[in-house]
Amino acid sequence: MSRSSSKAGPAGSSSVLSQPSAQAGGRPSRDAAEGISIAGVAEQAGVSVATVSRVLNGHENVRPATRDKVLAAIDASGYRVNELARNLRTAESRLLLTMVPDVGNPFYAEIVRGIDSVARQHGYFMLLCDTGADPGRERSYFDLLRRRRADGAICLDPDTIQQALGEASGALPWVACCEFDPAMGVPYVGIDNYRAAGDAVRHLLARGHRRIGLINSDVGYLYARQRQQGYLDALNEAGIEPDPRWRMNLNSLDYEAGASAAATLMNQSHAPDAIFAVSDTLAIGVIHGLRSVGKRVPDDVAVVGFDDISLAAQIDPPLTTIAQPMRELGETAARLLLQRLANPLTNVPGVLLPHRLVIRGSA
Amino acid sequence: MSRSSSKAGPAGSSSVLSQPSAQAGGRPSRDAAEGISIAGVAEQAGVSVATVSRVLNGHENVRPATRDKVLAAIDASGYRVNELARNLRTAESRLLLTMVPDVGNPFYAEIVRGIDSVARQHGYFMLLCDTGADPGRERSYFDLLRRRRADGAICLDPDTIQQALGEASGALPWVACCEFDPAMGVPYVGIDNYRAAGDAVRHLLARGHRRIGLINSDVGYLYARQRQQGYLDALNEAGIEPDPRWRMNLNSLDYEAGASAAATLMNQSHAPDAIFAVSDTLAIGVIHGLRSVGKRVPDDVAVVGFDDISLAAQIDPPLTTIAQPMRELGETAARLLLQRLANPLTNVPGVLLPHRLVIRGSA
């Protein structure tokens, strides 16, 4: 493995001169024990590399006796396929990448599980990339795809970042999940954020609230802009003029961010009597923040969240929220990607999954 | 597990010529952006592949004019290095893997960030693997390492799973984080779980509690066994005979698991008046479960958690817990690994980081 460090360059470092190997073409040094190749197995088994390759790949036309010899040699030598080489040959890596803005947000966890399970089911590995919603990091992960180290990718990063990837990336095998702009021409799966936000607000309205605040995430997210519009329109339809002072955009979805936003929101004369937070983590922070300024939930201020992470049911009071079908979102994203991989020419569709209002104690 | 390559593919890639056309402004792309190799660039630039390789790798001895020609050709062709080939040649992938039992547990998020930041700082990519604490999955991810697709790995999975990897894996470049058995001879970083658990229990004792329950995770985790021992010994030292009915082992760290465990625990005659949960997520569930059976925290039952995830301060009541230096844990693990990669021969040490009791409202 790479244990025989390569920085030392060729032949120098590991004094173990393996084979005369006279030729030019400085090979990275490697020690024999670790680095047995298919050729070594072939030699040990007294067959050709082609035959070894055949048994490795389960081809039919190998005599059982031969197969056994090879298997024995593999076993004895502890040989492992070097997939780098295999992939170079087959031009596929069987790796799928999933880019998320924040692995710490529980919302993504279930989605990721969905992706992972269908990927694995189809013989792919899914590897998670934490981009921190940073364009530079996003870009470098995308390069992994561009440079063939992964076969495909699923991106949950902000719309604005996706756009910045450049037009060239449109040809790459990736799909957008949860955060997507249909106009971008990339396959996607997500929910109808506009309508979902409207549903949340209409629930609050039905409960008799009129001064409804919105705690939103960064406007770099298209979903944030859509949910805001849903919020605005629902209010307008109810004949309510939305007060700009009831709205906040946060660049973090952390609990703390929600808590201090809530405190800020309440610290004004005409404060809201209900708050719609676009993420459960935010909403949980909001409840905490409300409590810290002496407000009771839902009596003084009602709170509605978004996502329905598992924690939502556990806090006090249990959170009323808009549920997203997270597992399915992930599974669908993976299927879309696999579909695109299998046939690069077909036009993979965008799909919208249903959301659902879950009424619990907070509103 | 060797997987025979699926039928998907190769034929498809050649027909890529007539690709997207989806986007407007449809100037026919003058090259099959997919297929160009270093040889193509060399040809376009009128130089040899060696020269192209030189400018690609920033070598000195290239005349500026030549370099420019090459750069232009690269630019015009949209060429990207095929890292598979590069890696095959250099025998390193610059990929680091991190295996976690559950990406959904917030405890791991900060650790992962720590790993990621030092990895990136050193020119490595860190990719996350969700093993679900499943031996099979763990094993297959480990194969990525074994088969050279990653240069190194950091494992946070249960001790029992680590052991099952087999002796051969001892030679592989990986380190254990948070969950480790010094006897295994693998570099590690973590905390003193035995002492930390003792500290938690002693705090409860100092608060006057005598019937202290333990809600623990699966015994497959060494840390669970160590914390249980710490709990037991602390009780014994205080002259208290630990009642086995106060102890539970859960195979999940989910909130729900904690909630129902708490309910079960309280549903007995001589119920605990305090509970030590070995994870904050569990503890939060415990508080919820306690509330659902009519117990107040901390008045009726005190609760101490473990980890100090950011949520711990946000719930009601704020959670008293044992803080682990998560970020540092991750950073240290990454440094250990890098160290081992740089010099496979040095004996990388195990390191223990300090924990700390954080007293808040729940106990």
Add this chain to the structure above:
DNA sequence: GTGAAAGCGCTAACAT
């Protein structure tokens, strides 16, 4: 059924 040999795309000696 098995082997010989041609590359996959790249890097690095070794020439020039």
Add this chain to the structure above:
DNA sequence: ATGTTAGCGCTTTCAC
């Protein structure tokens, strides 16, 4: 400063 060329370890025709 640049070109030639030998592989890295593997899969896969094409012979036998």
